[in-house]
Amino acid sequence: MAALAIINSPVSIPPTDRLYLPYEGNFVTSKAGCKVLSISRPEQQQQQGDDATGTLIDLAFDASPFHPQGGGQPSDVGTISIERTEQILTVKKATFSFETNVVTHHCSVVAADVDIRVGDTCTLNVDSETRLLHSKYHSAGHLVDSAMYRLGYELPPEKGYHFPDGPTVEYKGLVEADKRQELVKKLKEEFVTLVNEDIPTTICMQIKEEAEAELNRTQKNFDFSLFEDPEVRIVGVADFKCPCGGTHVRSTKELSEFTVTGIKCKKGVTKIKYDIMPSTSV
Ligand SMILES: [Zn+2]
Missing domain, CATH: 2.40.30.130 (Elongation Factor Tu (Ef-tu); domain 3)
Incomplete structure (x- = not known):
């Protein structure tokens, strides 16, 4: 017909x-x-x-x-x-x-x-292979957030780009010029540590005000005024929680192929680049 x-x-x-x-x-x-x-x-x-x-x-x-x-x-x-x-x-x-x-x-x-x-x-x-790849790229972006936090960089997160053609996570604020390469080195090490800790991913719906109080306890990193619904989906990867709507892997151990690859600071924004290590494949 x-x-x-x-x-x-x-x-x-x-x-x-x-x-x-x-x-x-x-x-x-x-x-x-x-x-x-x-x-x-x-x-x-x-x-x-x-x-x-x-x-x-x-x-x-x-x-x-x-x-x-x-x-x-x-x-x-x-x-x-x-x-x-x-x-x-x-x-x-x-x-x-x-x-x-x-x-x-x-x-x-x-x-x-x-x-x-x-x-x-x-x-x-x-397509389950593509989904898994996207979940890995996305979760690895969260893992960078966690590594930054552990290293004492509590910069407010801006957007993330979790596509395979050049993934980055962005933060508001700049890292001092003479500390950038040292930060990349430390992030690489922290990334491996977090993968080896095999930290399970958590996903839950939380009342907006409660989530805001919990996530912004140390610093006002997240702007919850952007969310209209009474509940917000909160995702925890590598012990670092944030509001998120994407798909994720079950544990940090699934991200062993990834590493931090660089840093770029421009116009008040710090971009951390990450990717699959050249010698491995997902
Ligand atoms: Zn996410």
Whole structure:
């Protein structure tokens, strides 16, 4: 059937149940029975028509294990299997709207006769290798935070970039020029220590005010005025807690391939670079 002609995105749909948010959800990469709530086509493609890469459609479900791009972490990729027809779609990217709290799955459709309808149930499969790699890059960024804290650098965290093409964590404030290379050396050592300590990751929802009191006990490192909900997801990696929406590994011991690789101080911001060591692979 010309299923892709039925495109009608419902005006509003309920928020997506994001399955990766609870602790165990970090390791869930497949979920059957996810119900299609909306189907739409990217506006750009509606104007340009389908091309050789295949038709693109955007799907939203009642629940999803896909981590959407955000918080410095790349999007999951994977597949969607329509349970009624057993047809497969490829998920190229997932995005999240803070306005609607809906995760949109941007999919490519190779078969011209794909039949998908609102109300269909699908099995959502996240590429588990890519997820694990993203979780490692993200968690290693947290480990740098912890190492900085242990070394006495309580600089307020700015953004993190946890993509494999040049991951960094940023802090407000500068490290004195003559202490920078020494800091990199110490961070490398602290990184190894934290990995060897095999510290378990913790994830919990905390009342905003309680989380703010606990996390900012020593210094006002985090700005909780940015959070609107009464509860905030607090992630602890290597004994260092912070508000976070990403996916993580179970323990610091899984980050043994990583190390700190450099420092850059510019315009009031300190950037610590980290990456997988060249001699190892994830
Ligand atoms: Zn995180």
